[in-house]
Amino acid sequence: MNKPTDIIEQVSEPLPMKKALSTLQKMVLDHANAAGSVSEPYLQTFSIAVSSTDPLLWLHNQDLYPKFFWSNRKKDDLVAGIGTADVIEYDKTGPNNVSFDILQKELCKKNPGTRYFGGFCFNNEQKQDEQWRAFKSFTFVLPDIQLSVTDGTHTLSCHLMIEPGENSEVRYRRLLETIAKINSSTLRDIPPLPEINSRSFSPDKKQWIKTCNQILQRFQEGLMGKIILARQTLLEFNRGFSPLLFLLRYPFSESSTYRYYFEPEKNTAFFSFTPERLYRRKNNELLTEALAGTCSRETIDNGNGDACQQLLNSEKDIREHKFVKDTIVRELEPICSDIDMEERVRALQLNRLAHLYTQCRAELKPEASNDSAVLKTLHPTPAVGGVPKTKALEQIIQLEPFSRGWYAGPVGWISRNSAEFAVGIRSAVAKENMFYLYSGAGLVRGSNPESEWEEVDQKIADILAITRQKR
Numbered sequence: 001m002n003k004p005t006d007i008i009e010q011v012s013e014p015l016p017m018k019k020a021l022s023t024l025q026k027m028v029l030d031h032a033n034a035a036g037s038v039s040e041p042y043l044q045t046f047s048i049a050v051s052s053t054d055p056l057l058w059l060h061n062q063d064l065y066p067k068f069f070w071s072n073r074k075k076d077d078l079v080a081g082i083g084t085a086d087v088i089e090y091d092k093t094g095p096n097n098v099s100f101d102i103l104q105k106e107l108c109k110k111n112p113g114t115r116y117f118g119g120f121c122f123n124n125e126q127k128q129d130e131q132w133r134a135f136k137s138f139t140f141v142l143p144d145i146q147l148s149v150t151d152g153t154h155t156l157s158c159h160l161m162i163e164p165g166e167n168s169e170v171r172y173r174r175l176l177e178t179i180a181k182i183n184s185s186t187l188r189d190i191p192p193l194p195e196i197n198s199r200s201f202s203p204d205k206k207q208w209i210k211t212c213n214q215i216l217q218r219f220q221e222g223l224m225g226k227i228i229l230a231r232q233t234l235l236e237f238n239r240g241f242s243p244l245l246f247l248l249r250y251p252f253s254e255s256s257t258y259r260y261y262f263e264p265e266k267n268t269a270f271f272s273f274t275p276e277r278l279y280r281r282k283n284n285e286l287l288t289e290a291l292a293g294t295c296s297r298e299t300i301d302n303g304n305g306d307a308c309q310q311l312l313n314s315e316k317d318i319r320e321h322k323f324v325k326d327t328i329v330r331e332l333e334p335i336c337s338d339i340d341m342e343e344r345v346r347a348l349q350l351n352r353l354a355h356l357y358t359q360c361r362a363e364l365k366p367e368a369s370n371d372s373a374v375l376k377t378l379h380p381t382p383a384v385g386g387v388p389k390t391k392a393l394e395q396i397i398q399l400e401p402f403s404r405g406w407y408a409g410p411v412g413w414i415s416r417n418s419a420e421f422a423v424g425i426r427s428a429v430a431k432e433n434m435f436y437l438y439s440g441a442g443l444v445r446g447s448n449p450e451s452e453w454e455e456v457d458q459k460i461a462d463i464l465a466i467t468r469q470k471r
C-alpha cells in the first residue's frame, strides 16, 4: 500500500448524486479487494465530481452522526461532512497548550493530505457545564463522507483510515455500509422552528451592570486594561429539533461571516456565525486580524446612520481595537520573521453591525511553522480574552456565571500543511429543546455597562431573528 495519504479520484463530468454514490461504492470496492495490513496509519481518500447540490440541504437530509458544516467568509470553501473515518479528541481538564500540543502530535503521526474539522474549548482549565459534555476539550473529525464546494466545484469524497494492526477488510465494509445509508434525495422541506416556552439571561441585566462596574473599578486601579465579558441567553423550545435549522434559515447571502456547525450527537450541536478569523496558515504564511470595536446600525438615527463612520470616530472603540492589534503584533514577534500589520484601521460592515478591523500578514519562522505554535500564541486574542491575558482569563472564570465551553474557542480545520480557524463567537450550543446562546463585549476604561449589554443583544440578534421566522 502507498503511504501516507492516497488520493483516488475519478475524473469525469459531474454525476448526479445517486450515480456519484454508486460510483464511489465501486471505487471503494475495487480497493477493498487489494487491501492488506499497514505498518503506519494509512489514509485513503476517494473522490468524484458531483452535480450542483446545496451542501446544507444535503446534510439536513442525512440521518448519520456526527455531522459538521464549514463555510469560510468568502463562501468559496464549503464542506458538509458526516460520520467518522477518524477522530482526534481529548477530554481532560488542563492548560490549552497541552490540548494544542496533543492535536499537533496526533496529526503529525497521521500526516494527512486532507482536512480534519473541529474545535477547541475556550479555556480548558475551566470545568464545563453539562451541555458541553459531547464536545470534549477538543474534537477533530475526518468524516466518512463529505460534500465540498470549492470555487463552485462540487465534490463528493469518502475517507478510509487504517491503523496498524487493524483489520482493513472491516474498515472497507463499514465504509461501504455508510455510503449505502446516504440519502440522495434533494428534498427542500425546511420546517419552521418550534415555539419558545421561555427565555432567560445569565447574568441578568442587574448583575451584568454590577460586574461591569467592578471591572471598571479594576481599570481605575490600573490592574487591567481590557476584558471581554460574555452573556448566556437560554431559550427553551417546546420540543427538540435539529439545530441545523438555524443554518438553513440564516440569511447568510447578505453577510460575510463564517458558518460553523458541529453536531456530535443527534440534536446536540454547537454553531457559530462568526465574522472573526483567528488565522489562516499555509506552510509558513500566516494571515490573521484584529476585529474589535462595534457599532450597530439600529442604535444610530433609527437605522439610517452610517455605523462605519460612527465607529471610525469613536475614541473608545478605537482604543478597544488597539488592544487587540498591538497584542497580536507583540505576541507574534517571537515566532515570526516578518509581520505586516495594516497601519490604518478599517470598518467592516456586517448585517446589522459594523466592526473595526485590521488585517495582518506574517511569515512564520521555520520552527514555528505549525499550528500548535500559532494557536498557543494567538488564542485568546484580546477580542475575546483581555489584557493582561492571564489575569483576564482568571477574571472571566470568576465573574461569568457559566462556563464558556467552545464559545470563543478556535473552530475550523487543520491538515498537514495548512489550517484555518475562526473564533467561535455569536454562537450557540443546543441540546434537544434547550439552546444556549453566547456573545460578549470588550470592556475598556470608559465603557458604559448599559451600552455593552445592548451591544451583546445586537451581536446575537441575527440568531434570535431566526426564532421569529414564521415559515
Ligand SMILES: C=C(O[C@H]1C=CC=C(C(=O)O)[C@@H]1O)C(=O)O
Pocket (backbone or CB within 6 Å): 228, 230, 276, 291, 292, 293, 294, 320, 355, 382, 383, 384, 425, 426, 438, 439, 440, 441, 442, 459
Ligand atoms: C466577543 C465577541 O465579539 C468580539 C469581536 C468583535 C467585537 C467585539 C467588541 O466590540 O466587543 C468583541 O471583542 C462576541 O461577539 O462574543
Ligand SMILES: [Mg+2]
Pocket (backbone or CB within 6 Å): 292, 293, 294, 320, 441, 442, 455
Ligand atoms: Mg465592543
